[in-house]
Amino acid sequence: MSRRIYLDHNASTPVHPEVLAEMLPYFGERFGNPSSIHGFGREARAAVDAARDRIARFLGVRADEIVFTSGGTESDNFAIKGLAQARGGGHLITSRVEHHAVIRTCQWLESQGFAVTFLDVDEHGMVDPDDVKRAIRGDTIGISIMHANSEVGTIQPVAAIGAIARDHGVPFHVDAVQTFGKIPLDVQALGIDLLSFSGHKIYGPKGIAGLWIRKGTKLVAVQHGGEHERRRRAGTENVPGIVGLGKAVEVRAQEMAGEAVRLVALRDRLWDGIRARVPEVRLNGHSTARLPGTANICYRHVESESIVLGLDLKGIAVSAGSACTSGSIEPSYVLVAMGVPVDWAMGAVRHSLGRTTTAEDVDEVVEGVVPLVEKLRAARPAGVA
Amino acid sequence: MRYSATLLDHFLHPRHAGLMREPDGVGSEEFEGCGDLARIFLRVRDGRADEVRFQAYGCGPTIAAASVTSERATGRRVEDLVNVKAEEIEAALDGLPEDRRHAATVAAGALRAAALDALDRRGGAR
Numbered sequence: 001m002s003r004r005i006y007l008d009h010n011a012s013t014p015v016h017p018e019v020l021a022e023m024l025p026y027f028g029e030r031f032g033n034p035s036s037i038h039g040f041g042r043e044a045r046a047a048v049d050a051a052r053d054r055i056a057r058f059l060g061v062r063a064d065e066i067v068f069t070s071g072g073t074e075s076d077n078f079a080i081k082g083l084a085q086a087r088g089g090g091h092l093i094t095s096r097v098e099h100h101a102v103i104r105t106c107q108w109l110e111s112q113g114f115a116v117t118f119l120d121v122d123e124h125g126m127v128d129p130d131d132v133k134r135a136i137r138g139d140t141i142g143i144s145i146m147h148a149n150s151e152v153g154t155i156q157p158v159a160a161i162g163a164i165a166r167d168h169g170v171p172f173h174v175d176a177v178q179t180f181g182k183i184p185l186d187v188q189a190l191g192i193d194l195l196s197f198s199g200h201k202i203y204g205p206k207g208i209a210g211l212w213i214r215k216g217t218k219l220v221a222v223q224h225g226g227e228h229e230r231r232r233r234a235g236t237e238n239v240p241g242i243v244g245l246g247k248a249v250e251v252r253a254q255e256m257a258g259e260a261v262r263l264v265a266l267r268d269r270l271w272d273g274i275r276a277r278v279p280e281v282r283l284n285g286h287s288t289a290r291l292p293g294t295a296n297i298c299y300r301h302v303e304s305e306s307i308v309l310g311l312d313l314k315g316i317a318v319s320a321g322s323a324c325t326s327g328s329i330e331p332s333y334v335l336v337a338m339g340v341p342v343d344w345a346m347g348a349v350r351h352s353l354g355r356t357t358t359a360e361d362v363d364e365v366v367e368g369v370v371p372l373v374e375k376l377r378a379a380r381p382a383g384v385a
Numbered sequence: 386m387r388y389s390a391t392l393l394d395h396f397l398h399p400r401h402a403g404l405m406r407e408p409d410g411v412g413s414e415e416f417e418g419c420g421d422l423a424r425i426f427l428r429v430r431d432g433r434a435d436e437v438r439f440q441a442y443g444c445g446p447t448i449a450a451a452s453v454t455s456e457r458a459t460g461r462r463v464e465d466l467v468n469v470k471a472e473e474i475e476a477a478l479d480g481l482p483e484d485r486r487h488a489a490t491v492a493a494g495a496l497r498a499a500a501l502d503a504l505d506r507r508g509g510a511r
Contacts, residue, residue: 306444346420379440381422
């Protein structure tokens with residue numbers, strides 16, 4: 001196989017070389033436990049504090065409002081269960097296109113006696129802030145809406161929702177795993193109270209993430225044990241991961257703006273290249289309010305897994321919008337919520353570009369997709385899907 | 386890679402893909418639940434499948450299974466094709482992951498249906 005092309009940056013990203021370099025000593029000579037009072041421990045504590053400060057400056061928040069976790073999923077669980085359990089009962093508002101870490105946490109809370117409203121979205125995958133306002137009840141204890149959707153990239157009207165939440169005195173959680181370090185994010189201006197973010201989507205390591213909790217937000221811990229993270233999240237800190245997340249944020253602060261402009265151009269080049277040469281394709285998600293590097297494309301009459309496999313064999317990594325497990329296939333719940341017809345949704349493929357993606361890569365993907373889709377369609381029985 | 390080299394070869398280079406005009410037998414099989422579908426066309430001469438073509442919709446294994454089925458069926462007696470089992474197709478692909486076994490079931494089912502159709506049209510006993 002010649003060179004490989006990776007267009008799955010919404011799934012994960014390679015660790016930036018500068019991030020890796022900064023992490024390495026913390027696997028080796030600086031291995032101490034931050035809770036220890038000796039020199040080794042103090043060294044580790046200083047590194048954790050420095051990373052927390054970097055992230056706090058990036059977000060424009062206080063360092064002591066940031067809690068490190070093991071991943072975006074834990075951050076979402078902590079935010080939503082922490083809010084719910086601090087109140088003991090009540091009503092939550094979320095949407096049908098959230099990450100499973102939010103949807104399934106809310107469903108579990110439903111089984112525990114909480115009420116949950118799952119808001120519909122429009123054809124672009126966008127939540128209507130007026131729907132949020134209408135859904136608020138006297139016992140609403142929290143609102144959780146993602147900043148941008150990982151599958152289609154649609155950016156939600158978070159500022160409008162934040163203003164509504166603030167007017168009603170309801171805590172507002174935002175899963176920003178797909179936007180943190182990619183597009184500007186001002187938690188104060190957006191009216192956010194809790195923010196989930198992650199390391200491995202922004203060229204940091206896996207296994208490290210965070211939850212920003214606005215001071216004064218009533219939240220209980222969901223993981224108990226030691227006194228770590230100001231008693232909000234027990235467990236010895238992942239020091240190399242935290243150092244890596246801190247460095248990743250520093251790099252993103254420098255690269256993010258320029259990269260977003262570059263990725264929008266490449267993303268549009270990809271879509272323009274495909275739609276010019278492949279009939280019956282559609283671009284999913286909002287045309288402008290969309291993550292810079294995300295292009296979710298439906299190839300009608302083709303099953304997405306066969307495109308992923310065909311491109312993989314050419315050394316190109318993309319991801320399927322539908323998943324076939326044990327002989328039963330489900331189109332993406334996000335596309336279904338957006339009203340995308342099933343015969344289109346079955347052929348959804350997500351291309352997510354990143355900092356190393358080049359115009360040459362994009363052109364090669366187009367060259368790979370065109371004959372593949374043609375061949376798959378040629379073998380398709382008429383009248384199927 | 387979770388798929389065999391044989392499977393990937395048939396997926397990348399399907400044998401006998403496409404429609405057959407005026408076949409002597411045609412049959413389809415769909416796997417309920419995932420919607421994967423294979424259709425097999427037979428051209429019969431002297432009681433044997435002289436030419437076999439397929440169409441398929443689905444995941445890579447389903448396309449590969451239909452392709453390998455068309456290859457294996459060519460030249461065999463139509464009566465024999467009624468009895469081709471999914472296991473034979475799976476073996477011809479050098480195995481399938483557990484969650485993709487339906488690919489062989491769909492292809493074998495389509496072949497069986499096509500063979501039965503050819504026998505029906507010929508008016509011969511099964």
